[in-house]
Amino acid sequence: MNEPKTKQDVWPHTETVIFLTDSEKCFGNSIRDVMSEISDCEHLSNSGHHQGNELSANFLRFGSERIEDSDEIVPNSLIFVHCDLVLDTKMYDHIKGNTIPGSSEVVVLIEDSNHSDPEERILNLTRSVEIAQSLDDVKDEARRYFKRICPKCRGDPAKGWVLDWKKAVYYRVEN
């Protein structure tokens, strides 16, 4: 990873959104369809008010085998993770500790769990995480996050926010 120093180093920005799950489905929909629905978000649309926006996104699905290597997880700032891959796994340590930058958004997908009452255990985590219990929750969380880093909506602070996030990633993966 090249060290980010200025906003020009990180913009235009392509957000990487990951789905950490061993399932091909998310709330009954194929992951591919969910990715497609999220990518329809106005902040990524490049039309209307967002014409010429420097923000874009790519979507990836990672299985549980990638959890062990934190460097696979850290460079993604919007992380949707199935609840079973949070509890009693290395991901729990990543979230509880300082592995993932605080500015990264972690959204736990509560569905088809092998654990009893996973939500309560997850909410007991010291780090702030969001909970999604439906596809609408997933889309809302994504939209909210993209708005935060959208230069057309938030201007320069959004660019600064991404630069700070990239610096935090650089610090973690290169040190």
Next chain:
Amino acid sequence: MVGLLQVTSSGFIDLDVTPNYVLGTSVLGVASVVLTAIFVFRIGKSSYSPALHEERNLLIIAAGYTIIGIMMTAITFFAYSFLLEQPPVANQEEIGFGLSIGSIFGFLILMYISRFGVDTPGNRDELQAAVSEVRQSRCEIDDSTKAPIHLTKLYDSLENGLEDISACLSQSSTDGGRRLARDIDEWVEVFSEKPEVSQAAIVHRSRSPDEEELTELREEFESITARLDKISTDE
């Protein structure tokens, strides 16, 4: 040989009195078909056009030149018959003679056209070196056990190698070679703006993207490497 020709009262060459001429023409006709195929294969395999490295296409092209020669000979025969007001009927010997002349004519057309249209790039060594660099980068990416975020230099090297290839191919005289150069430029432009995690999903053999855009970029990359394999290994 032309001096040996005799013409019948109907105006056509008299094949009965010049059997050796017919035999010689037949030998030349067969040799022309073989030479047409050899030249087409040599020209195709040395070109930067991926389509000209497929044997099926080369056979069609070689057959095409021979067929054009034969058709033009046939048209000339029918036109001559019409002008001399003779019925356009030929015996077996005359048909064989016509096919031979047509084959020779097809070979001469190929020789004439190849003076202008043959792809004779002078940067073959540069292209080979750049293709090797790309193959090496991809092997190192595949073999690496590191997370994509640590492979930035390898992705940069892959991009640089592809840009060098594009510079070589842009000098190609074939549409296929120049189209490949354009495809590479467009792909590199998009790829270079992607974060390492996405780049890995596009080029790493053990990864496969779910998202449509990344899937298309991966398919385009496979198409580019397959075309490069064709034009770089045949020579």
